Amino acid sequence: MQNRPAEPAPQRTGSNASKSTLGPDLKIVGDITSAGSIEVMGEIEGTITSRDLTIGPEGRASGTFSAENIEVRGRLDGRVSCSSLVVRSAARVTSDVTYRALVIENGASVEGRFKLTKG
Template structure:
């Protein structure tokens, strides 16, 4: 008896260099941003802001790595990693925080073991 084969999509959503988006994004998977986003992002996976990526808005996600620029409010239910090339201006709330030497962080940080994971259709303040 033959089985239906449905390949799992392990590729992350990608916003490429030179791409500019104004609006909100919701995803159940990971997202990599090498372009520019002005809006809000909700991800049940990892948000990765590449070295040339910029995000202005509010982000709620499970994990986050920032190599580029972020300006806004960031809520991460597990681990937030600010890499050496990152520039973060805003407020963060996370369970765990890693900051490499050279990273720039200006704002406030609230660490709590029980940060609520992002949910689909979660309300983001506008």
């Protein structure tokens, strides 16, 4: 029997960062930070900072959110800072939003202040 050296673990790069899903049975109160993507299927109250953030159809998020790209299919309340915000048709957003690109689908419920940033 020969001893073989262990193979190195695969390394993640910025373009292949991980995705974390907060399941529908979770309710989290607190702060979450990720270098990758976060998908909220349950309920979060707090602060989320990530590269990408998705609020799923049954997801509810309230607090402060900062990400490059945010897509809302469920409910989002609070303060938002992002490069790109997409609000899907079934979404409900009540927020103060700072953005560079914005898409609001027909049927979405949107309330708050929206500020376009340049750069």
